[in-house]
Amino acid sequence: MKSGLSRSLLASLPWPKPPGGPRHSVCHFCDTLHESSPVAEGSAARCIRCGAVLYQNRPASLARASAFSLAALLLMGLVHVFPFLTMDAATLRRHLTLVGASTALMDEGAPILGVSIVLFTVIAPLVLAGGMLYVCLPLMFGRSAPLARHVAKWMYRSEPWNMVEVFLLGVLVSLLKLAKVAEVHFGLGFWAFAALMLCMAAAVAGIDREELWDRLEVAAK
Amino acid sequence: MNTPYPKAADHGLAACHTCGRVSPVTLGKCPRCGSHLHLRKPASIQNTLALMAAAAALYIPSHMLPIMTVSELGVVTTNTIIGGMMTFWRSGAYPIAIVIFTASILIPMLKIVALSWLCAAATGRVHPSPAALGKVYWFTELLGRWSMVDIFVVGILVSIVQLGNYMTITPGPGALAFAGVVMLTMFAAMSFEPRMLWDRLDELSSAPPSNDSATTPS
Numbered sequence: 001m002k003s004g005l006s007r008s009l010l011a012s013l014p015w016p017k018p019p020g021g022p023r024h025s026v027c028h029f030c031d032t033l034h035e036s037s038p039v040a041e042g043s044a045a046r047c048i049r050c051g052a053v054l055y056q057n058r059p060a061s062l063a064r065a066s067a068f069s070l071a072a073l074l075l076m077g078l079v080h081v082f083p084f085l086t087m088d089a090a091t092l093r094r095h096l097t098l099v100g101a102s103t104a105l106m107d108e109g110a111p112i113l114g115v116s117i118v119l120f121t122v123i124a125p126l127v128l129a130g131g132m133l134y135v136c137l138p139l140m141f142g143r144s145a146p147l148a149r150h151v152a153k154w155m156y157r158s159e160p161w162n163m164v165e166v167f168l169l170g171v172l173v174s175l176l177k178l179a180k181v182a183e184v185h186f187g188l189g190f191w192a193f194a195a196l197m198l199c200m201a202a203a204v205a206g207i208d209r210e211e212l213w214d215r216l217e218v219a220a221k
Numbered sequence: 222m223n224t225p226y227p228k229a230a231d232h233g234l235a236a237c238h239t240c241g242r243v244s245p246v247t248l249g250k251c252p253r254c255g256s257h258l259h260l261r262k263p264a265s266i267q268n269t270l271a272l273m274a275a276a277a278a279l280y281i282p283s284h285m286l287p288i289m290t291v292s293e294l295g296v297v298t299t300n301t302i303i304g305g306m307m308t309f310w311r312s313g314a315y316p317i318a319i320v321i322f323t324a325s326i327l328i329p330m331l332k333i334v335a336l337s338w339l340c341a342a343a344t345g346r347v348h349p350s351p352a353a354l355g356k357v358y359w360f361t362e363l364l365g366r367w368s369m370v371d372i373f374v375v376g377i378l379v380s381i382v383q384l385g386n387y388m389t390i391t392p393g394p395g396a397l398a399f400a401g402v403v404m405l406t407m408f409a410a411m412s413f414e415p416r417m418l419w420d421r422l423d424e425l426s427s428a429p430p431s432n433d434s435a436t437t438p439s
Contacts, residue, residue, distance in 0.1 A: 024243035026229040026236035029355065030419040033229040033243075049226045050355060050419075055241075087381050089388070096381045101373075104380035110392040113400055117376050120369065149254055153239050160407065163369055169320070170373030176309070176317050177378065181388065213240040217253055 007142030007219075014041055015057055018217040025054045025210070036210075055210040062140045062215070064206035069132035072199040075192045076126065082188035084171055089182035097189060098122055098167075120163040125200060128162050131155030132203050135212065144219040152216060156209065164197045228423070230260045230416070238262075265414035266340050272409035273340075277333050279401045284326070286395035289375050293388045301395060302326070302371055325371045325399070328364050332406045335361050336413060343417040348425065354418050361410045368403045372396055 015038060017023060025036035027047035034054060039045045044056035058064065083095035098121050105114035131151045138145040145151070171190060178184045229236060229243065235258045236243050237251035244251060246258050262268075287299035302325045309318035335357045341347045342354060375396045382390040 024229070024234065025241070026234065026243050028236065028241075029358070029415050030226075030351075031228050031230055031236075031416040033227045033232060033234060050351060052355070085377075085381060089384050092384050092387075094381045094383065096377055101376040101380040104383070105376050105392055108379055108391045110379075110397060113372060113376065113392060113396055116400055116404075117373065121373075153254055153256065156239060160366070160411070163366055163373075166367055166369045167373045169324075169367070170370045170377055173317060173321065173370065173374050174377040174381070176314060177305075177374070178381070180312075181382070210241045213242065213253060 061207040068203035069129040072129040075196040078192035084189040124161040127158040262414040268412040276405035283398035287393035288395040
């Protein structure tokens with residue numbers, strides 16, 4: 001076991017490489033084999049053949065990924081408490097929330113669509129931001145959380161299914177459709193959701209996939 | 222293979238699809254994250270083509286069937302995706318009509334065409350340039366998700382427009398078909414193996430140009 005001092009030293013290093021021999025990196029697009037060498041903070045290593053990004057060394061990666069995913073989790077709370085839109089039509093007032101949109105679909109005979117909305121706008125972002133925080137926060141202290149390997153795997157698996165920004169576009173389109181029928185106002189939930197979109201993007205871009213896995217490997221040793 | 226660029230597969234090395242670690246493929250499982258190791262995704266072309274054929278088959282009903290039914294003061298009208306777009310266009314909301322056209326009609330169709338073309342390139346039936354391949358692959362990976370916007374609009378409208386006798390909106394069968402199109406094309410893009418495109422390019426550059434017959438990949 002490592003002492004606390006060497007753990008915090010490791011965590012403060014820009015990008016520690018796991019021990020043991022030369023490391024390779026393979027372009028995911030054209031399969032060109034590279035010897036991976038460290039790059040300066042803020043710059044990226046690109047494939048010599050096709051130019052695709054191999055890995056990037058993000059500045060303050062763990063701190064950024066943890067901070068933005070924590071902010072995203074807090075915003076998720078706001079999103080579920082406050083309505084996205086409020087509509088006044090005749091004497092009725094209707095509110096829109098994420099869970100409301102999916103339960104309405106389930107009640108109206110489209111359960112699969114209702115479940116997919118929850119999956120893409122609630123569960124996938126939650127797994128992504130929650131997983132990121134769970135993995136990155138202990139890494140800041142040079143430790144790997146229990147089952148971090150599995151959490152990181154599921155986190156990256158959920159990434160393509162996170163459709164926060166698409167839902168936001170959907171809210172805007174609906175707003176234009178409804179504007180003819182009734183008076184519609186933005187709620188706090190909408191702004192929280194817009195901020196959530198930015199935080200999710202910043203958290204994912206905050207740490208390179210290879211760096212996260214390298215750090216996990218170093219911390220678990 | 223005498224290409225100037227070393228390929229991982231020629232050295233028996235595979236990059237893990239999940240964590241990116243490069244290990245000998247003979248290990249079977251990635252020593253870092255435990256995922257299965259492959260030199261190439263297994264049966265990639267078959268899976269991609271099958272998922273895409275299903276998506277193409279659903280594309281037709283998704284535009285023919287109504288995505289939602291609006292009943293306003295007892296008058297029931299059904300809306301299709303194209304009909305909704307035309308309403309925006311006629312009322313002068315051109316930017317939003319273009320957004321709907323792109324997300325719901327153009328992107329799914331282009332994605333099906335682009336993936337078919339990539340499959341044709343990966344099996345050596347067409348010979349495009351690497352730069353074009355990169356752009357088309359990037360397009361299929363990144364843009365497909367935006368098509369979900371129409372499904373979200375249906376969910377939002379069904380949820381918020383429940384005004385008793387005055388106006389109610391219910392989802393239609395077209396919405397389910399369209400969600401199927403989007404998800405199937407996303408799975409099709411994920412099961413496609415871009416490295417096969419480069420394997421084919423290397424074969425072409427190493428083989429004499431007259432020999433056009435397909436050779437089995439290593």
